[in-house]
Amino acid sequence: MKLKFTKMHGAGNDFIVFDACTQKVDLTAEQFRFIADRRFGIGADQILIVEKPQNPATDFRYRIFNADGGEVEQCGNGARAFARFVTVFNMTDRNPVRVETKAGIIELRVEKNGNVTVNMGKPEFSPDRIPFDASGLKGKPAGDDMIWPLALELPKGLQTIEVSLVSMGNPHAVQIVENVDKAPVGETGPLIENHARFPNRTNAGFMEIENRHSIKLRVFERGAGETLACGTGACAAVVAGIRRKLLDSPVTVKARGGTLEITWNGNGHEVTMTGPAVIVFNGEIDL
Numbered sequence: 001m002k003l004k005f006t007k008m009h010g011a012g013n014d015f016i017v018f019d020a021c022t023q024k025v026d027l028t029a030e031q032f033r034f035i036a037d038r039r040f041g042i043g044a045d046q047i048l049i050v051e052k053p054q055n056p057a058t059d060f061r062y063r064i065f066n067a068d069g070g071e072v073e074q075c076g077n078g079a080r081a082f083a084r085f086v087t088v089f090n091m092t093d094r095n096p097v098r099v100e101t102k103a104g105i106i107e108l109r110v111e112k113n114g115n116v117t118v119n120m121g122k123p124e125f126s127p128d129r130i131p132f133d134a135s136g137l138k139g140k141p142a143g144d145d146m147i148w149p150l151a152l153e154l155p156k157g158l159q160t161i162e163v164s165l166v167s168m169g170n171p172h173a174v175q176i177v178e179n180v181d182k183a184p185v186g187e188t189g190p191l192i193e194n195h196a197r198f199p200n201r202t203n204a205g206f207m208e209i210e211n212r213h214s215i216k217l218r219v220f221e222r223g224a225g226e227t228l229a230c231g232t233g234a235c236a237a238v239v240a241g242i243r244r245k246l247l248d249s250p251v252t253v254k255a256r257g258g259t260l261e262i263t264w265n266g267n268g269h270e271v272t273m274t275g276p277a278v279i280v281f282n283g284e285i286d287l
């Protein structure tokens with residue numbers, strides 16, 4: 001089966017994009033893992049499938065698969081790449097574009113300078129919406145809100161860390177670190193990702209606060225490992241920082257692969273993210 005694809009990235013978080021509107025894309029988790037493999041395959045953090053809309057209120061549906069082959073609810077950098085893809089390849093003349101994801105409908109606008117602004121929807125905090133098993137926790141969350149920050153014991157007798165839990169449609173556990181470049185992302189990231197209290201696993205964010213409008217961020221992503229940027233992770237980190245009264249909107253998020261601009265006006269409001277979306281090359285693969 002020959003499939004046309006486009007290699008893209010958003011601040012260094014890279015993707016293989018398949019247009020399923022003009023070709024049949026029916027891949028297994030094993031094939032997703034092969035495509036994402038940086039030695040045996042093409043190489044990517046996630047694979048994006050662009051489909052015709054199922055919901056008449058939207059222009060497209062887009063599905064997201066991590067490098068480990070698992071389908072996930074949302075991908076912020078991927079959403080920007082999707083918007084750039086459908087605009088550059090003249091698949092729509094709409095701007096903004098409304099797209100259906102597993103996490104719901106989001107709206108994306110391609111800016112004149114080529115950046116893309118995404119309305120990422122409202123963050124969620126209640127344990128069942130993360131999801132997070134809060135049973136037996138001291139000071140169990142009052143109401144439907146998580147306590148801030150939450151003491152999370154890491155396995156293997158490692159330290160207890162303080163995390164804030166935010167869902168942007170996908171789960172995030174965000175912690176504040178003194179120096180993001182020295183943070184133990186590779187050591188503790190997998191332990192947080194696979195912690196027993198996250199039934200669907202989680203993304204693990206490490207945030208260094210520079211000032212009330214700027215952070216540095218590294219994210220060990222569920223199903224992909226550390227990426228050069230994580231869009232939903234940037235949203236989750238800013239929301240956690242604002243909720244903990246340490247940040248004020250708008251916030252510049254400096255990831256290793258590039259910079260994202262996030263705004264959030266507090267509970268009940270949606271999060272917007274603006275950042276780059278780059279087409280690297282087009283290709284064809286025979287699977």
Ligand SMILES: N[C@H](CCC[C@H](N)C(=O)O)C(=O)O
Pocket residue numbers: 013045046066072073074075076077078170171203221222223224227229230231232233
């Ligand atoms: N690894 C994430 C999906 C990709 C998110 C990230 N690449 C972004 O830009 O938001 C998860 O399993 O929820």
